[in-house]
Amino acid sequence: MQTDSSFTFVLFGGTGDLSMRKILPALFEAHRAGGMLADSGKIVAVARHAADRGEYLQWVNEHVKPHVSKKGLDETAWASFLERIEFVNIDLGKAEDFVHLRDAVKDLPGIRVFYLATGPSLFVPICHALASVGLNENARIVLEKPLGYDLKSSNAINDAVGEIFAEEQIYRIDHYLGKEPVQNLLALRFGNALFEPLWRREWVESIQITIAEELGVEARGDFYDNTGALRDMVQNHLLQLLSIVAMEPPHSMDSDSVRDEKLRVLRALKPIDPRDIGKVAVRGQYHSGVIRGTSVPAYATESGVRPDSTTETFVALKVEIENWRWAGVPFFLRTGKRLADRVAEIVVNFRAVPHSALGASALRAGANRLVIRLQPNETIRLYCLAKQPGEGMNLASVHLDLAFDQFFREGQMEAYQRLLLDVINGRLALFVRRDEQEAAWRWVEPILNEWKASNKPPKPYAAGTWGPAASSAMLAQHGTCWLEEEN
Structure with a gap:
């Protein structure tokens, strides 16, 4: 470059x-x-x-x-x-x-x-x-980020900045959009005839997007206690990843073509009925626990956090997109602090074959899936079934790997490096446009308002686990589970 x-x-x-x-x-x-x-x-x-x-x-x-x-x-x-x-x-x-x-x-x-x-x-x-x-x-x-606390405050900042700088001068940064696997997701979908025909409701059973952290709030207690996981991670990072996964093929890779398609996804998100929030949204807060052999304190005892805080440190959501490509396909979003591992990944679960002459194992959920790992190691892994050596037709799960550090000799570019170079060179495609941001806030706000109105405390979970049990139960209602639970 x-x-x-x-x-x-x-x-x-x-x-x-x-x-x-x-x-x-x-x-x-x-x-x-x-x-x-x-x-x-x-x-x-x-x-x-x-x-x-x-x-x-x-x-x-x-x-x-x-x-x-x-x-x-x-x-x-x-x-x-x-x-x-x-x-x-x-x-x-x-x-x-x-x-x-x-x-x-x-x-x-x-x-x-x-x-x-x-x-x-x-x-x-x-x-x-x-x-x-x-x-x-x-x-x-x-x-x-964060650009505002809600839609009103976000608009106030955007209005004020917009009086001084034109929209094409404003770069709202989301570093997840600069990660190499996210860029490769676009290449995978739109550069290969193998995947694009399968990237739709007829062949995809469900999609999971997880951003999990082992760390707590560290020195950000004052900030985080007034923000929470829904504002800090879902409104920006997770919804941006969702829009990349679900977008239609853009006319070209120029900035507005890509962002127009992302915007269509955000505007097609099915509004969550406040009466259904208990079924499709889980909020949690970590208590004390052990992570990699080290005891860690509860969120409520962290520096800068109110002892009676009801701020969520974990969110899991079931999301639907109301368009022809994705109608009926559940997207499960999850983020949290003090979880069992540091991982960011996108899991595309393809539907099982409609009829199998090879036995029940070919019909099980998750037999065919694509796992796009964003961190800590950036890889793309395609899972499929193959015959085990020996007698009989016994099937086992195998995978094909694209490990970037092994395949490409030149080093990978870090997300911030790519994005800063894009700013210097005037490339806007990987930055969030104002109308995208507004669409994300409009979808998130009813959840925030319902949580505030209900005054229910977050569900507790022990640090070092994968969050509240209600998160797993939500997926179980749809006949599936989080990727790490399969083993």
């Missing part, structure tokens, strides 16, 4: 956790690869927690190096990467300070990218301050 696109990348929240763990390591990997970033490109970090450039670079050395890839830190490449970095110390709450930022970037080349790795409460003040010093021209702005 060669580029001659010169740029000035302005990183707000330049000393924050996201900048240290994801953004700067991704930019370094692009720099180290050679040819991905224009030689003239500059990175301008903005923060209050460093006095000058020297102190900031010392901070970067200490906090970014541990997060670069394990293939070895090239000190020469690292030193030349640091030469790209400038630093501006300003108070984001003071619009008058942005004059210093304007002076720092006015002679730097290329398109300006403003990455807001800050809390959402600062999005609008930063945008207004940028406009006040004329920095909203020839610019792109990247907004991190």
